[in-house]
Amino acid sequence: MSNEQGVNIQVQDVQQEAPLHFPFPLADHSLELPKEYTELQAKCPVARVKMPYGGEALLLTRHADVTKTANDARRCGNILGSDGDVPRQEVASRTREGSLFTVTPERHNQIRRLVTQAFTVKHANEMRPGVVALTNRLIDEMELKGQPADLYEDYAIKTPMAVICELLGIPYEDEQLFREWGRDLLSRTATREEQQERWEKMVQYITPLIEKERANPSNSVLGMLVKNREQGDDVLTEQEMLSFALGLVAAGFETTSTSFTNSAFVLFQSPDLLEQLKARVDDEDAMASAIEEILRITLLGAGGRPRIVREEVELSGIRVPPGEVLMLSFFAGNKDPEVFPDPNVVNFDRTPNPILSFGRGIHACLGQQLARMEMQVLWTTLLKRLPNVRLAVAPSEVPWRSNDSATIGPAHLPVVW
Numbered sequence: 139m140s141n142e143q144g145v146n147i148q149v150q151d152v153q154q155e156a157p158l159h160f161p162f163p164l165a166d167h168s169l170e171l172p173k174e175y176t177e178l179q180a181k182c183p184v185a186r187v188k189m190p191y192g193g194e195a196l197l198l199t200r201h202a203d204v205t206k207t208a209n210d211a212r213r214c215g216n217i218l219g220s221d222g223d224v225p226r227q228e229v230a231s232r233t234r235e236g237s238l239f240t241v242t243p244e245r246h247n248q249i250r251r252l253v254t255q256a257f258t259v260k261h262a263n264e265m266r267p268g269v270v271a272l273t274n275r276l277i278d279e280m281e282l283k284g285q286p287a288d289l290y291e292d293y294a295i296k297t298p299m300a301v302i303c304e305l306l307g308i309p310y311e312d313e314q315l316f317r318e319w320g321r322d323l324l325s326r327t328a329t330r331e332e333q334q335e336r337w338e339k340m341v342q343y344i345t346p347l348i349e350k351e352r353a354n355p356s357n358s359v360l361g362m363l364v365k366n367r368e369q370g371d372d373v374l375t376e377q378e379m380l381s382f383a384l385g386l387v388a389a390g391f392e393t394t395s396t397s398f399t400n401s402a403f404v405l406f407q408s409p410d411l412l413e414q415l416k417a418r419v420d421d422e423d424a425m426a427s428a429i430e431e432i433l434r435i436t437l438l439g440a441g442g443r444p445r446i447v448r449e450e451v452e453l454s455g456i457r458v459p460p461g462e463v464l465m466l467s468f469f470a471g472n473k474d475p476e477v478f479p480d481p482n483v484v485n486f487d488r489t490p491n492p493i494l495s496f497g498r499g500i501h502a503c504l505g506q507q508l509a510r511m512e513m514q515v516l517w518t519t520l521l522k523r524l525p526n527v528r529l530a531v532a533p534s535e536v537p538w539r540s541n542d543s544a545t546i547g548p549a550h551l552p553v554v555w
Contacts, residue, residue, distance in 0.1 A: 147456055148456070149196065157188045158185070167534050169404055171469060175469075184453050191228065191229060193224075198467060199470035201477040204468060206451075207453065211500050212448065225444075229326065237382075253359050262508045269301060276293050298512055306390075324544040344380065352364055394508075397509070398512075403533070414428075415428055415521060430488070438469070445463070530554045
């Protein structure tokens with residue numbers, strides 16, 4: 139489906155061999171981007187693929203196409219319940235009416251603005267000292283408990299969990315419950331009935347916390363949402379408040395903890411890169427640059443983000459009509475040689491480095507500045523405190539996540555130091 143001459147053609151007129159089955163499988167215990175992505179990127183950037191459920195979609199692998207689509211919420215919108223049985227990766231769509239993924243772009247922006255101040259670079263930097271103290275305390279506990287330690291369970295997941303609990307003003311003691319919700323949210327096999335049951339449990343949990351905020355308002359994100367809800371449906375509906383708050387609770391820790399654990403699994407197998415990272419621990423700017431590159435190369439999932447074409451859009455010179463479902467591969471975009479020279483070379487000083495790891499457009503990750511700060515602190519504290527940290531087992535013996543989850547990588551990461 140290559141269109142190197144820039145000829146404008148309709149997607150249905152493009153010649154392609156039988157659609158590939160998506161998502162593409164990863165090699166055992168590997169976090170390498172499957173070769174199918176880069177092959178399609180070079181020869182077939184708008185490729186028809188067969189999805190696990192609901193039929194066929196178009197896979198986008200080039201940085202420019204993914205960026206254009208993510209930035210154009212009017213032409214390429216989120217999938218709604220009214221769109222029917224569309225091509226997808228999971229048994230049942232995770233989209234819930236009233237969530238930020240189902241409202242209009244204008245409403246979406248309005249709701250996000252209500253809490254933006256809690257997710258700025260400034261606020262992330264204000265939270266940094268507390269995160270530094272927390273990670274040092276976690277290392278203390280690891281040393282006290284003795285070797286080997288589980289870098290995922292004892293360190294990676296506890297840090298973003300504590301941050302999201304502080305941010306929202308919810309009890310850290312309920313972390314196991316949040317993890318359960320996170321696993322449910324990322325499950326590809328959960329039925330609609332199971333999703334509904336999980337939603338009802340989440341609402342039951344958070345309702346008393348909302349009532350507490352109404353009685354004694356705080357400056358937490360939950361407090362901000364409750365205050366805005368009091369102004370009426372024009373500002374924030376009950377469903378929007380619940381969806382936003384619970385989405386942050388259940389998903390706010392998962393991507394950061396997985397990013398760190400997966401990057402550790404990769405870097406522990408590259409001693410030269412680990413030494414380069416150690417040399418940066420006393421330079422925040424140098425570490426921040428390195429973290430951007432780590433985020434670029436670290437794979438979190440084998441799939442893509444779905445969008446549905448509402449108005450005809452041109453991608454790589456190909457006209458795509460309304461009704462087509464697009465799968466945006468942000469991680470393939472992170473390896474696009476047109477944007478990242480020598481994309482498979484890890485360069486901690488890469489400039490510019492326009493990564494797609496947090497998405498783009500109105501649905502870009504709200505907590506990306508917090509995630510960056512947490513990744514910087516997680517790596518800095520670890521390498522300062524345990525400079526000889528390494529895998530306790532062979533890479534092939536690291537426990538791996540099940541295929542049920544949308545995220546991939548180690549389920550646990552045993553280390554010694």
